[in-house]
Amino acid sequence: xxxxxxxxxxxxxxxxxxxxxxxxxxxxxxxxxxxxxxxxxxxxxxxxxxxxxxxxxxxxxxxxxxxxxxxxxxxxxxxxxxxxxxxxxxxxxxxxxxxxxxxxxxxxxxxxxxxxxxxxxxxxxxxxxxxxxxxxxxxxxxxxxxxxxxxxxxxxxxxxxxxxxxxxxxxxxxxxxxxxxxxxxxxxxxxxxxxxxxxxxxx
Numbered sequence: 765x766x767x768x769x770x771x772x773x774x775x776x777x778x779x780x781x782x783x784x785x786x787x788x789x790x791x792x793x794x795x796x797x798x799x800x801x802x803x804x805x806x807x808x809x810x811x812x813x814x815x816x817x818x819x820x821x822x823x824x825x826x827x828x829x830x831x832x833x834x835x836x837x838x839x840x841x842x843x844x845x846x847x848x849x850x851x852x853x854x855x856x857x858x859x860x861x862x863x864x865x866x867x868x869x870x871x872x873x874x875x876x877x878x879x880x881x882x883x884x885x886x887x888x889x890x891x892x893x894x895x896x897x898x899x900x901x902x903x904x905x906x907x908x909x910x911x912x913x914x915x916x917x918x919x920x921x922x923x924x925x926x927x928x929x930x931x932x933x934x935x936x937x938x939x940x941x942x943x944x945x946x947x948x949x950x951x952x953x954x955x956x957x958x959x960x961x962x963x964x965x966x967x
Contacts, residue, residue, distance in 0.1 A: 773797065775958040777819040797965055799823055804964045806830055808855035817856070821848045823957030824932065825856045830960045831950070832928050837918055838953065839911060839946065841933035843867060847914055852924060860914055865935050869903050884938060907935075908943050915945045 774791045777799040778784035788796065797803065799822055801814035807829035811817060824838040825848050834850040844867070847860040869882055882899050890905050892898025919927040931940045932953035940946040950956065 773962065775799065775962045777823050777954070777958055779818045779820055797962060799958070799961060803961060805856075805961060806964050807834075807850060808853070810851065810853075810855040810857050820954055821846060821859065822856070823954045823961065824848050825850060825957070826961050826964075827950075827953045827957030828928075828930055829854055831953075831956065832930055832948065835922050835924050836928040836930065837915060839915075839929060839931045839933075839936070840954070841865060841931065841935040841939060845907070845911075845933075847918065849918055849922070851922060860918075862910060862914075865903055865907050865939070869899065872899065884935065886938065886941065904938065907939050911939060911943060912945050 773795040775797045776784065776788070776791075788798075799819040801809055801811075801817055801822065803822070805822055805826040807825055809817070820840075821838075824840055828834075828836045828838045828848070829850055834854040835852045836850045838846075838848045840846045840848070841864065843864045845862045845864055849857050849859055851857045865884060869884065882896055882903075884903060885900065887900040887904050888897055890901050892901045915927065915929055919925075928947050929945055930948045930950055930953060931937075931946045932950050936949050936951060940949050
C-alpha cells in the first residue's frame, strides 16, 4: 500500500516507536510533519510535560477544536478508552485513560475457566439470561456508566454547564447509543485531525 502513495507531504502520527522509525526512513525523501506538542495544532496546550502526550491524542484535540469548539472532550474507544479535554480557553489540559472495552472482555475470558469469548454488541437486556448476555450487559452498560460518570466529573472540574463530548474509535457507535452525554460520533476523528494539522502547517 505504501509504495502506491503519491503524496508529497506525509503527516506522521505514531505511538509505536518502531513503526515510527520505519515510516521516517521510508518517507525520508518527502516532507514529513511529525505530530507533537511542538506542532501547530490550532489549539493550545496547558500540560506539565507536553512531550508525553500521545500524538493520536493531540490529533484528536486538533480535530475537536476545529470541528466542535471548546470546551470539548474526545472519548476515543480504542485498546484503551481515552478522554482528551479542551478547556473553555481552547487548551488541551489533560485527560483520562481507562482499559478498553475489548481488553476487559478478553481479560475475563483469559482469566476465568468458564466465561466465553464474546463479540461485542447491544445487550438484549441489563439482566442477562445467559452467561453471554450477562457479560454483554456488564460490558456495554458498564462502559456507558463509566463514560457518563467521567464526563460528569470533567464538566464539574471545568466549571461549565454544557460540555460537548465527541466519541470516536471502534466502539464509539455502540457505547454512544442511548448515551445523551455524547453529543456527536465521529468514527474517523483522528484522521480528520491529521488533515487539519497538515493544513495548519501551510499557514
